[in-house]
Each structure stands twice: as C-alpha cells, then as structure tokens.
Amino acid sequence: xxxxxxxxxxxxxxxxxxxxxxxxxxxxxxxxxxxxxxxxxxxxxxxxxxxxxxxxxxxxxxxxxxxxxxxxxxxxxxxxxxxxxxxxxxxxxxxxxxxxxxxxxxxxxxxxxxxxxxxxxxxxxxxxxxxxxx
Numbered sequence: 001x002x003x004x005x006x007x008x009x010x011x012x013x014x015x016x017x018x019x020x021x022x023x024x025x026x027x028x029x030x031x032x033x034x035x036x037x038x039x040x041x042x043x044x045x046x047x048x049x050x051x052x053x054x055x056x057x058x059x060x061x062x063x064x065x066x067x068x069x070x071x072x073x074x075x076x077x078x079x080x081x082x083x084x085x086x087x088x089x090x091x092x093x094x095x096x097x098x099x100x101x102x103x104x105x106x107x108x109x110x111x112x113x114x115x116x117x118x119x120x121x122x123x124x125x126x127x128x129x130x131x132x133x134x
Contacts, residue, residue: 039069041083042091048104049075054122061101068094080105 049055055073058080062071067088073080082094098105102114102122115123 038086039083040086040091041070041081042094044080044082044091044095044098044105045078046073046080046098046103046105047078048110048122048124049073049078049080050123050125051075051121053119054103057118057122058098058101058103061097062094065089065094065097068097 046058049058052075055075058073059071062068062080062082065084067086068082068084070083071080080098084090084094092108095105095108099108100111100114102110102116102118104110
C-alpha cells in the first residue's frame with residue numbers, strides 16, 4: 001500500500017482567514033478564562049466633613065487612590081460611600097487615604113499635618129469658633 005502525501009497550496013486569502021480564525025479562537029478562550037474583578041462598596045463615617053469643599057477634597061483624593069473606582073461624600077450625613085476593587089486595595093487603605101487628606105475616617109484619625117492645611121471651613125466646628133473668637 002502506497003501512502004500519498006497531499007499538500008495544499010495556500011493562497012494569501014486562505015492564510016489570512018486561518019490566522020484570523022486562530023486569533024478569534026484565542027480571544028474567546030482568553031475571555032472565558034478571565035477572572036472577574038471583585039469589588040466592594042463600603043460606607044465610612046467621616047464625622048469631620050463640613051462642606052462642599054470637604055466633599056471635593058475627599059473625592060479627589062480617592063479618585064487618585066489605586067483600586068477605587070467610585071466615591072460619594074455626603075457631608076450632611078457625614079458619610080463617604082466608596083467602591084473599590086478588592087484585588088487592588090482594601091478598606092484600611094481607603095480610610096488611610098481619607099485620613100491623609102485631613103479627615104477622620106471611622107476609627108482612623110486625621111493626619112495632623114494634613115488637617116492643619118485644611119481651609120477654616122473644613123476644620124472641626126469647635127476650632128472654627130476658636131478662630132473667630134481670637
């Protein structure tokens with residue numbers, strides 16, 4: 001029995017289709033194996049938030065924090081709602097970022113140096129009164 005080797009002559013269109021098909025299949029398998037990003041949303045008590053300026057300062061700080069993709073400060077309720085990717089940061093890092101901006105965050109006290117740099121309207125009410133009475 002004689003074996004015959006059959007060789008197909010591939011033209012450029014056939015090669016392009018084959019490469020496209022391989023890339024497509026590879027892409028599908030990559031998407032199927034991709035890990036979904038896990039996120040968490042937390043509400044942090046921020047009792048020293050006083051005004052719109054405080055709100056903007058904290059939201060801008062958190063926008064630069066790695067892993068945080070959304071933050072909303074409610075200065076009337078004195079809370080900050082933060083959404084972040086758990087594989088890139090955690091709640092303690094978020095609280096520390098808020099504290100480093102000069103504000104208390106749950107059990108983490110404001111960084112004293114950052115607090116000193118806040119405008120008067122963003123200081124605690126008792127310190128605002130002291131500033132006006134002196």
